[in-house]
Amino acid sequence: METKMTDETLANEAAKPSRLVDARGRGTKIEFRGEEEFHACWYPVALSSEVERGSLIGAPFLDGRVIVYRTSDGIAHVRSAYCRHLGADLSVGRLVNDTVQCPFHFWRYDVAGSCVDVPAGDPPPPYAKLFSYPTAESLGLIWAFNGETPLHPAPHFEQSEAALVIEAYRNPLPMKVESSIVFLNSFDLQHFRVVHGMPIEVDLDRVTEHEHTLGYEARVSTPEFGEVVQDRRLWGVNTVTIASETGGRKFYQLHSLCPVENHATQGFLVSATPAADFAEDDSARALLAQSREYALRLVNEDAPIFDTLSFRRDNLTASDRFLAFGIQYIRRYPRAHPGRELIR
Structure with missing residues (x-):
């Protein structure tokens, strides 16, 4: 079912802080999730390039650890990292005939x-079984869904991967903050304007919600690309994909966040552009490099802020109408932690 974010909804949300503010205090502390749960999202756990056929790696995930490996058929798997015997870290083991030893x-x-x-x-004990996360691979990333059944497809672009040149990479600056607080930036128009030097306009009447994703169009002026129209899609409460066009060439970007501890986040980034004539087209290669510089500029400007943030909902203003909606969107988003006992 598709719903629209109406002006009435936004007005109501923006008005709430005025009733909550205590001049002697710092406003309402927002808890987006409990200590024993995380949002039911597709989280990137590794770059596809890090996991070759027959290889096995370990990765921090949520409040524990998982293994990521690729069997001989090329399929990636994400499972709890600890042996059900005495708790050895299986990432120190190896694959033997597609089994984890x-x-x-x-x-x-x-x-x-x-x-x-x-x-x-x-005989193998009947309960000696690892927790298996629903796993997908797209856009140069291996994803694990925190839940029994995915609520939506793994993040992807509108154009097929076969038609794109894709570069996936990690944010070199992990942040000491809950991932959904970083994701809230997607709704924070004031932040884009003043911190990143990017005037941005969003038609709030055209923001739509469908199957745990949000879609909206943003008109943005960036130092790197000038005036562009961004088709933004928000997946769950941790991933943003953006489709834009500059100089007659389309390009795509992704920023996704993975909790690696209760209050620590690893970001993953993707840049892509159509593959047609890419080898002979220096402008396409330059666009990918420019897209990477743009993404890293934004996360580098944000990292010191999030590393020191003490998040509260306090004195919101009229300019925060979209931000107020984002707070409520994240607060009501489903949460889960089915693998909690086996990944820690």
């Missing part, structure tokens, strides 16, 4: 996450 006693787990071999000769 523990480094401690060589117990092996199959593609369903079940223990299938105990070299000591004992």
